[in-house]
Amino acid sequence: MDLNTLINIVYILSAITFILGFKLMSSPESAKRGNLISGTGMAAAIIVTLMDQHVERYDYIIIGVAVGAAVGLWLAYKTPMTGMPQMVGLLNGFGGLASLFVAWGEFHAHPEGQGISGGLILWLTAIIGSVTFSGSLIAWAKLEEKFISGKPITYNGQQIVTGAILLGVLATGVLFAMDTVAPDAYRYFAVFVVLALALGIALVIPIGGADMPVVICLLNSYSGMAACASGFIIQNNLLIVAGALVGASGIILTLIMCKAMNRSVANVFLGGFGAAPTGASAEVFGEIKEVKASDAYLILEAANRVVIVPGYGLAVSQAQHAVRELTEALEKNGADVSFAIHPVAGRMPGHMNVLLAEANISYDAMVEMDAINPQMDSVNVCMIIGANDVVNPAAQEDKNSPLWGMPIIQASRAQTVIVMKRGKGKGFAGVENPLFFKNNCRMLYGDAKSSLQALVAEFKGG
Amino acid sequence: METTVLTFLLFILVLAIFLGVEIISKVPSLLHTPLMSGSNAISGITVLGAIVAAGLAKGVGNNDFAALLGGIAIALAMINVVGGYFVTDRMLEMFKKKEKK
Numbered sequence: 366m367d368l369n370t371l372i373n374i375v376y377i378l379s380a381i382t383f384i385l386g387f388k389l390m391s392s393p394e395s396a397k398r399g400n401l402i403s404g405t406g407m408a409a410a411i412i413v414t415l416m417d418q419h420v421e422r423y424d425y426i427i428i429g430v431a432v433g434a435a436v437g438l439w440l441a442y443k444t445p446m447t448g449m450p451q452m453v454g455l456l457n458g459f460g461g462l463a464s465l466f467v468a469w470g471e472f473h474a475h476p477e478g479q480g481i482s483g484g485l486i487l488w489l490t491a492i493i494g495s496v497t498f499s500g501s502l503i504a505w506a507k508l509e510e511k512f513i514s515g516k517p518i519t520y521n522g523q524q525i526v527t528g529a530i531l532l533g534v535l536a537t538g539v540l541f542a543m544d545t546v547a548p549d550a551y552r553y554f555a556v557f558v559v560l561a562l563a564l565g566i567a568l569v570i571p572i573g574g575a576d577m578p579v580v581i582c583l584l585n586s587y588s589g590m591a592a593c594a595s596g597f598i599i600q601n602n603l604l605i606v607a608g609a610l611v612g613a614s615g616i617i618l619t620l621i622m623c624k625a626m627n628r629s630v631a632n633v634f635l636g637g638f639g640a641a642p643t644g645a646s647a648e649v650f651g652e653i654k655e656v657k658a659s660d661a662y663l664i665l666e667a668a669n670r671v672v673i674v675p676g677y678g679l680a681v682s683q684a685q686h687a688v689r690e691l692t693e694a695l696e697k698n699g700a701d702v703s704f705a706i707h708p709v710a711g712r713m714p715g716h717m718n719v720l721l722a723e724a725n726i727s728y729d730a731m732v733e734m735d736a737i738n739p740q741m742d743s744v745n746v747c748m749i750i751g752a753n754d755v756v757n758p759a760a761q762e763d764k765n766s767p768l769w770g771m772p773i774i775q776a777s778r779a780q781t782v783i784v785m786k787r788g789k790g791k792g793f794a795g796v797e798n799p800l801f802f803k804n805n806c807r808m809l810y811g812d813a814k815s816s817l818q819a820l821v822a823e824f825k826g827g
Numbered sequence: 828m829e830t831t832v833l834t835f836l837l838f839i840l841v842l843a844i845f846l847g848v849e850i851i852s853k854v855p856s857l858l859h860t861p862l863m864s865g866s867n868a869i870s871g872i873t874v875l876g877a878i879v880a881a882g883l884a885k886g887v888g889n890n891d892f893a894a895l896l897g898g899i900a901i902a903l904a905m906i907n908v909v910g911g912y913f914v915t916d917r918m919l920e921m922f923k924k925k926e927k928k
Contacts, residue, residue: 383869384846384850386865386869387847387850387851387854387862387865388850388853390854390858390861390862390865391850391853391854391855392855393855393857393858393919393922393924394924396858396861396919396922397916397919397920400861400865400912400915400916400919401916403865403868403869403912404868404912404916407868407869407871407872407908407912410872410875411874411875411878411908414875414878414879415878417878417879417882419879419882419883420878420879420882421882421883421884421885422881422882422883422884422885422894423882424898425881425894425895425897425898425901426878426881426882426897426898426901428898428902429877429881429897429898429899429900429901429902429905430901430902430905432902432905433874433901433902433903433904433905433906433908433909434905434908434909436902436905436906436909436910437905437906437907437908437909437910437911437913438909438910438913440906440910440914441909441910441911441912441913441914441917442913442914442917444914446918446921449860449864449914449918452864452910452914453860453863453864453867456864456867456870456906456907456910456911457867457870459903459904459906459907460867460870460871460873460903460904460907462900462903463871463873463874463877463900463901463903463904463907464873464876464900466877466880466896466897466899466900466903467873467876467877467880467896467897467900469896470877470880470881470893470894470896470897470900471876471880471893473889473892473893473896474880474883474888474889474890474893475889476888476889482830482833547889581863582863585863585866585867585870588866588867588870588907589866589869589870591870591873592870592871592872592873593840595873595876596836596872596876597833597836598876599875599876599879600832600836601875601876602836602839603872603875604872604873604875604876605836605839605840605843606839606843607869607870607872608870608872609840609843609844609846609847610843610846610847610850610851610866610869611847611866611869611870612844612847613843613844613847613848613851614847614851614862614863614866615863615866616848617848617851617852618859618862618863621856621859706856708856713859713860713863714856714859714860714862714863715856715857715858715859715860715861715862715863716860718856718857718858718859718860718922719860719861719918719921722918722921722922722923723921725921725923725925727923727924727925728857728922728923728924729924729925731857733856
């Protein structure tokens with residue numbers, strides 16, 4: 366058997382491990398094993414590629430692998446669980462940039478030209494890679510809220526500018542594919558890479574922090590598509606299969622997120638939330654009833670069934686461990702505690718689950734929105750921690766609300782609702798929440814972590 | 828690129844997309860964050876293309892600069908591979924089921 370056949374057989378096995386890895390993720394019990402299997406397949410694919418007879422020098426390879434592995438390990442162990450959206454966002458970007466460099470390297474190594482189909486594939490790889498990279502950097506910065514604000518940044522004629530950049534990318538792509546012979550083609554290559562980088566920025570900059578879950582999912586998908594496209598460059602099936610799996614995964618998550626907000630992908634990227642006038646929202650009547658931790662304790666102490674709805678505020682105040690302590694106190698008191706998790710709670714899909722799991726909360730106790738809603742009437746206390754829009758009844762009661770139609774966790778149907786909130790501000794969507802005015806609702810203002818700790822202290826003292 | 832090769836690769840692509848949609852739809856929302864970081868790791872598969880570029884023979888034509896670009900691509904893709912798999916492992920380690928009292 367020659368080396369090439371061996372390499373290809375290993376590639377087939379690697380493809381199988383990737384598929385198995387995803388398949389085993391269907392349950393938390395097998396997911397860890399799946400990840401290990403998938404990683405082994407990746408290692409095998411890398412090792413046999415190094416043995417390829419076309420690989421004739423190892424200096425850059427050794428340096429590249431060493432640097433990449435060191436940075437990767439550092440990120441994997443230094444990133445706190447609250448920072449997962451940023452890390453995934455950053456990795457999306459690196460994936461895109463890697464594909465851009467592969468396309469550039471291939472183009473540079475063949476100054477004699479590539480033909481039209483080869484040119485189109487190079488172009489496609491380079492632009493998907495570039496858009497993914499610059500878009501991910503913006504998404505990362507918005508999540509970090511360090512360099513730019515998490516708020517949507519809009520200006521007049523935004524869609525026209527974005528459209529013009531897109532046209533430029535397409536036009537230079539056609540010109541490039543017609544003539545891929547260097548040095549002339551280099552000009553086109555440089556222009557569409559720069560334009561595609563600008564496109565990535567233009568697409569993400571108008572999107573607000575609350576919509577970042579959608580953006581991160583879509584960019585996740587793009588990084589897979591970029592890998593897929595680079596598979597066409599080097600004519601490698603494994604890259605195509607792996608890239609397609611990631612592409613499909615990102616798209617599925619994007620659609621789940623959009624459905625959970627009752628919005629289309631186009632609306633997220635073009636609309637800018639609440640930009641369209643939706644008419645006056647219904648007036649909210651009633652008064653807000655504030656409670657102290659000691660009163661909230663009395664309500665919780667009497668409860669048999671408690672449902673906790675966590676939101677991004679929980680991550681912000683790093684309150685996941687305090688939640689666990691309160692859960693333990695409640696369970697000791699004989700109550701049944703579960704966590705109702707909305708698909709868009711947090712800054713990325715599944716973010717709340719990871720934070721709760723980190724705090725040692727059993728995944729059995731985490732319930733999806735559709736499973737908890739039918740049981741809400743029998744719940745004594747529904748405690749909302751740092752969530753707002755995902756429990757806003759206006760989504761179901763007020764046709765003029767910007768949230769109208771969004772599926773929510775029906776917290777207001779519980780006997781008593783306790784809302785932990787930092788201040789009296791509105792949610793990300795800037796929409797008033799009538800839940801807070803309902804008769805059965807009590808507000809516990811303050812930092813979620815300190816409020817939770819105060820409750821735990823009451824339980825210990827009581 | 829030859830049309831036969833191109834159509835063959837497209838064939839693989841289409842099948843892989845359908846397979847991906849089928850298996851990934853079965854991942855519960857509980858595990859969506861590890862699913863995404865695991866996807867990051869797999870998108871690092873670009874490292875194979877980067878190795879081919881970085882391994883181009885020395886001193887031939889434009890190879891040297893292309894190899895440097897490949898080396899950079901390797902570093903970036905390896906961040907995804909190593910960072911993605913290890914952080915996914917770290918997360919999945921946390922998902923535990925506890926005995927109900």
